[in-house]
Every structure is written in structure tokens, then in C-alpha cells.
Amino acid sequence: MNKVYFIGAGPGDADFLTLKGARLLERCATVFVPTPFEQTFVEHLGGKELLIPFNYYFDELITLIRQRLEAGEVAFLVPGDLTFYSPFQALIDALGEVAEVIAGVGTANVASAWLKKTLDLPGVCNRAIIASPRTLGDGESSPTIGDLASPGVTLLIYMNNIPLAELVAQLRSGYGCSVPIVIAHRLGLPGEEVVRGSLDDIVEKVGGRDFFNLAVPKSRPALTLVLVGETLDATVDGGWWDYRREHIWKYREEA
Ligand SMILES: C[S@@+](CC[C@H](N)C(=O)[O-])C[C@H]1O[C@@H](n2cnc3c(N)ncnc32)[C@H](O)[C@@H]1O
Known part of the structure; x- marks a missing residue:
């Protein structure tokens, strides 16, 4: 067949x-x-x-x-x-x-590799949420991106259709402070561009660039993934590894 x-x-x-x-x-x-x-x-x-x-x-x-x-x-x-x-x-x-x-x-995998960052990190991030404002719904009880944002969450936002300044305002209300944000545009394609910043400075760093095709009515969603959360800037030392070796992996080896 x-x-x-x-x-x-x-x-x-x-x-x-x-x-x-x-x-x-x-x-x-x-x-x-x-x-x-x-x-x-x-x-x-x-x-x-x-x-x-x-x-x-x-x-x-x-x-x-x-x-x-x-x-x-x-x-x-x-x-x-x-x-x-x-x-x-x-x-x-x-x-x-x-x-x-x-x-x-998936795009999320390529973004993680580009950034050289795992998108969860014990002690920093305890969950990752994949969402798109296009599919959350626009009813009164529908969640917003701001509702999904909170400390300890890595957010991966696909098909964003919210103007960047507004998106940042929603994220700030959810996280309660400035956290790292990455705008990954056309990953693996000609014109690839990745802008890294924080909720404090990302609007300025992006400037006039329309990474989300918002200036063109009815255009297809831009090939841009937004990643947000503390794990994007976090680093881990070898103590993390040794703790697991001592308390978890060693016992598996012996079992
Ligand atoms: C219809 S979804 C498809 C997602 C796809 N199934 C995946 O697994 O990556 C299209 C959205 O994926 C993201 N995307 C797809 N290709 C991308 C690329 N090359 N660079 C950045 N984001 C991309 C963007 O958020 C875009 O709006």
C-alpha cells in the first residue's frame, strides 16, 4: 500500500x-x-x-x-x-x-540549541509552557499570555500577534519583574536573527523591526519564536552534576 x-x-x-x-x-x-x-x-x-x-x-x-x-x-x-x-x-x-x-x-529544539540553553532547570524553572496568543481565544474567560507568565515558567510563544510593547507589559505583570526574553526570527533560514534581552530593554533592542508581520494585515504568522524566562540567562556549576551523582545516579548504577 x-x-x-x-x-x-x-x-x-x-x-x-x-x-x-x-x-x-x-x-x-x-x-x-x-x-x-x-x-x-x-x-x-x-x-x-x-x-x-x-x-x-x-x-x-x-x-x-x-x-x-x-x-x-x-x-x-x-x-x-x-x-x-x-x-x-x-x-x-x-x-x-x-x-x-x-x-x-521542532523550532523549540533549534532555539534551545542556538541559545545553548535547556528550557527547564531545577531551582530556576519548574515548567515550560507552549502557547500562542492566536489560539488562546478571545473570550472573557480565555487566558492571556500574561496569565501564563509567572516566576519559574519558561514560555515559548508561537505565532505571536501582539505588538511587542503590549506583549512585554503582559509578561511583566505575570512575572512581576524583568526576566530574560529572546526573539528568534527565521531560525535555520536566510535572514536568521536572534535578539536577546530582558523585559526592560527588548522593545528598544528590536526598534522598528516588524518581527511578527504585524504591519501587514492578513499576512501569515511570522517565522518568529519568542522565549521568555529565567532559564535563558541562568548558568549552572558542577555542583548540580555532583549532587545528582551523589544522590541519584550512584544508586541507579548500584541497583
Ligand atoms: C504554524 S507554527 C508551526 C510550528 C512547527 N510545527 C514546529 O514544530 O516548529 C508556525 C510558528 O512556528 C514558529 N516558527 C516556525 N518556523 C520558525 C523559524 N524558522 N524560526 C522561528 N520560528 C519559527 C513561529 O512562531 C511561527 O509563527
Whole structure:
């Protein structure tokens, strides 16, 4: 049975494609490719039929996929991967056992690597929250980003649509003070830019740059991830390691 592979493609750079993803992609004659992956994955897409998934309504897309499946296997390049904020779930559900999902490198993983920071750190951060103001809802009882922000939380904000000064004000009310914030724009893509600062100075550091496509009405969400929280600036010394060695790992070794 021919399959449709929903391949986690990473945030943009084809180097983040997994070996499994690359192997399966090679087998597919038709590939659904969101922009800008047709450019960054050009070396993997030669000789294939390339289609943009967002150019079709759902039923058209299902018909198209089923037609192509008669001739061979089909791939979707999934930005990041399916884990968070991926629009492909309805397709996967409709295709049933014909659909296979291939894990990939999410934007959060690439941001953590870029910053060389784990996003949780005992004693500094005890939870990480992934959220987007676009999906929190706008009813009176819907939570805001400010409600999610609090000391000990690392926040990863996808698809931000709140003007930066307003976002910072919400974050400050939640954290109760200035904490580190990072604006990671176009990770792994041409034009990559990462601005690091604190709630005190990030608005000034960003200046007039529109990292969230807010100046262009109805534009797609910008390829910008916001990370906030104490762990972004924290450092740990070897005492952390030795404590675990003494109290936890040693006993596992002996068991
Ligand atoms: C529809 S979501 C897709 C997330 C994707 N499924 C993932 O796992 O990373 C799009 C949002 O992901 C983030 N994003 C995706 N690609 C990015 C990149 N190259 N650099 C920074 N943020 C990115 C941005 O917040 C963007 O608005």
C-alpha cells in the first residue's frame, strides 16, 4: 500500500531533516511543500512534482492525494514537525492508515540549541509552557499570555500577534519583574536573527523591526519564536552534576 508521509522537516534548513525523513522523501514522486521549503530543500526535491498544500480546499486535497497515491508515494513537508501548531491533523485523520507521521526537529529544539540553553532547570524553572496568543481565544474567560507568565515558567510563544510593547507589559505583570526574553526570527533560514534581552530593554533592542508581520494585515504568522524566562540567562556549576551523582545516579548504577 502506498503511503502519505507527513515528514517533520525542521524550521527551514534541510540539515534538520532526519535520516528517516530523507529516506522516505526520496521515495516520493509528489511532495506537498509549504514556502520556503521549496527553496531550502531544493537538493531533495529534484524531479518531483511539487504542490503547495495551502492552495487547495480540504476535499480537493484529499482527491489529489488519492489520485497521486495510485501512482506512487506522497510526502508532505511539515514545518518543524507535527507536535505543535501543525495544520495537517485533519488530513492525517481522513487518510487513516495510509498516513504516516515522521518525527522531526521542532523550532523549540533549534532555539534551545542556538541559545545553548535547556528550557527547564531545577531551582530556576519548574515548567515550560507552549502557547500562542492566536489560539488562546478571545473570550472573557480565555487566558492571556500574561496569565501564563509567572516566576519559574519558561514560555515559548508561537505565532505571536501582539505588538511587542503590549506583549512585554503582559509578561511583566505575570512575572512581576524583568526576566530574560529572546526573539528568534527565521531560525535555520536566510535572514536568521536572534535578539536577546530582558523585559526592560527588548522593545528598544528590536526598534522598528516588524518581527511578527504585524504591519501587514492578513499576512501569515511570522517565522518568529519568542522565549521568555529565567532559564535563558541562568548558568549552572558542577555542583548540580555532583549532587545528582551523589544522590541519584550512584544508586541507579548500584541497583
Ligand atoms: C504554524 S507554527 C508551526 C510550528 C512547527 N510545527 C514546529 O514544530 O516548529 C508556525 C510558528 O512556528 C514558529 N516558527 C516556525 N518556523 C520558525 C523559524 N524558522 N524560526 C522561528 N520560528 C519559527 C513561529 O512562531 C511561527 O509563527
